[in-house]
Every structure is written in structure tokens, then in C-alpha cells.
Amino acid sequence: MEKLKIGNVEIDNPFVLAPMAAVNCTSYRLFCKKHGVGLIYTQMIDADKLVLRKDDEVKDFLNIHKDERPVSVQLIGANTENLVKAVKMVEPYADIIDYNMGCILEDYLALGCGGKLLTNFDRVKENVSAMVKATKKPITCKIRIGWDGQTINGVALCQMLEECGVAAIAIHGRTVQQGYGKRVNWTIMKQIKERAKIPIMANGDVTTYQEGLDLLEKTGCDFVMIGREAQHAPWVFNKDFVRTNDSVKAEILDFIDYYQKYERRNSIQELTQHVYWMFRDIKTSLRAKWVSECTTVEEVKEFLDRID
Numbered sequence: 001m002e003k004l005k006i007g008n009v010e011i012d013n014p015f016v017l018a019p020m021a022a023v024n025c026t027s028y029r030l031f032c033k034k035h036g037v038g039l040i041y042t043q044m045i046d047a048d049k050l051v052l053r054k055d056d057e058v059k060d061f062l063n064i065h066k067d068e069r070p071v072s073v074q075l076i077g078a079n080t081e082n083l084v085k086a087v088k089m090v091e092p093y094a095d096i097i098d099y100n101m102g103c104i105l106e107d108y109l110a111l112g113c114g115g116k117l118l119t120n121f122d123r124v125k126e127n128v129s130a131m132v133k134a135t136k137k138p139i140t141c142k143i144r145i146g147w148d149g150q151t152i153n154g155v156a157l158c159q160m161l162e163e164c165g166v167a168a169i170a171i172h173g174r175t176v177q178q179g180y181g182k183r184v185n186w187t188i189m190k191q192i193k194e195r196a197k198i199p200i201m202a203n204g205d206v207t208t209y210q211e212g213l214d215l216l217e218k219t220g221c222d223f224v225m226i227g228r229e230a231q232h233a234p235w236v237f238n239k240d241f242v243r244t245n246d247s248v249k250a251e252i253l254d255f256i257d258y259y260q261k262y263e264r265r266n267s268i269q270e271l272t273q274h275v276y277w278m279f280r281d282i283k284t285s286l287r288a289k290w291v292s293e294c295t296t297v298e299e300v301k302e303f304l305d306r307i308d
């Protein structure tokens, strides 16, 4: 079988961890890697804020571990100059650099960033061309299929992005206006893939490993990207994982070890937040939200021991 590649970066398998703000910390990314994910994205990093940092702070800020590679560092922004600067700042540490063109947060839309870019092809062309020119690392884009139901322009956009020199495109199969409503539109992903000469990632609503394979099959895409399901169940990348109370509890305990080993912030709030998300699949009369009252790692472990 031909090796999967984005630019010159080899990727072991087609499963990709989606960028997720406030979720994709280093320990969590490494934990997804343990479960077999092929490519990892960081959370989005605001280019306008990054450029205010000193160059020597960037390595610590990104905190990318050698065992999680390949890693794609995602940038968000609209200002060309800052994006180019940010590309150069993350370049030494990133295997791939991704441009966020799908974020639906109002604050970013108001600044012309994220999904708002789908309404401004001129700005996209200028920014993406400049980013591609600024680095030898592959530049990729993550898009939605259009701004709203009347302007589903994903196919035209992807052709333009390809002409700008991007190495791959990830498509969340919804419009910006849809947010997370209704089901994803996989037909548009398929149409984009049929016309593209670069790798395409299908994204949206995958909740099992098999559904990931099905989406690859239906769309013909090269990669499948998983977000929310991986937030609750990083073991979604592991085709052999059987979900039981005992197996999920054992994984949560292992994640706690990962967090203590790899996370510089060492924040009990961040840790209990992850445990809360991963607790979803445990069948018990214990209320998941009680974990947020724990103030030490020992208390979190005692909480897990109370699962009935």
C-alpha cells in the first residue's frame, strides 16, 4: 500500500485528531497517540497574540513532545503580516502548519478570521499564498463547506487553495451558519476529493472507528478527522478497544499518569475537566460533575474508586 503523506511528512494511518481549543493539551495529544491516531493537530493558536511573544518562548508554549509527531500546528488570524510571522515562529517545531478557516466563534468572525474567510476569497488567497511562501513546511487549511446554505462554495474554494500551494485540506462538512446542527454533508466532501490532486480529510460526526472507515469509503477521502468523540473517548482511534466500565476506568487512570508526567501547567481544573469528559461512557450512579469538586489527584482517584 502506498504510504500516506502530506507534503513530505509520512503518516502511519488515516485517522486524525481534530484541533480542539481547550482540549488538545500535550498529555491529551500523547494519550491519543497511545491509542493509535495517525496525525495530531494542536488547538488553534491566535497568530495576532503569538507574534507578541518572544521567539524563545514558543518552544515551551507549544510543548510538542517527540513521541506525538507528526504534529500539525494550527494558526488562526486574518492579518497577513502576523500570519507570516507566526508561521516562521512555529516552523522549527511543527511538522505541518494549518490555517483555521472554519472557526465559528463570534469574536473571531467579527475580526474576519476562521469561518468568515469563506466570504472573502481575496483575503484567503493573499494569506494562504504568503504562508506557503514563508516556509518549507507543508501548509494545510481546515475549512467548512461554505458560509450558509445559499453559498456552499467549498469546491471552488478548495480549487483555489490548491492553486495557492496548500499540501492538504480538512473539510468539516457543515456551513458556518449551521454551527454543529443537522448532519454533515459528505457529498460535498466527495465532490471536493474527486477534483483534488492533494490529500483531503473528511471531518464531522464520526463516533466510532468503523464510522471513520465508512466515511473514508463514502467520500474517497484520504484521511478522517475526529473531534468531539475523541474528546470523550480518545480510544476511538483504537480499533480493538472494548468499552466497559473497567476498561474505561483503567484508561482514565492512565490518562491521569500522562497528565502528571507531560503537562507543565499541572492544573487540577484541567485534569478534572478531561476526566469529566472521559467519564461519559461509564455506567454508574455517580454523577460525573462531582469530579470537578476534587482538589487533588488523590481525590480524583478516590472518586473513580467509587464507581459502582
Ligand SMILES: Cc1cc2nc3c(=O)[nH]c(=O)nc-3n(C[C@H](O)[C@H](O)[C@H](O)COP(=O)(O)O)c2cc1C
Pocket: 018, 019, 020, 021, 022, 023, 043, 044, 074, 100, 101, 102, 103, 142, 172, 203, 204, 205, 206, 225, 226, 227, 228, 229
Ligand atoms: C471543544 C472544541 C474545540 C474546537 N476547537 C477547534 C479549533 O481550535 N480549531 C478548529 O479548526 N476547529 C475546532 N473545533 C472543531 C473541530 O475541529 C471539528 O471540526 C468539529 O468538532 C467537527 O468534528 P466532530 O464532529 O468530529 O467533532 C473544535 C471543536 C470542539 C468541540
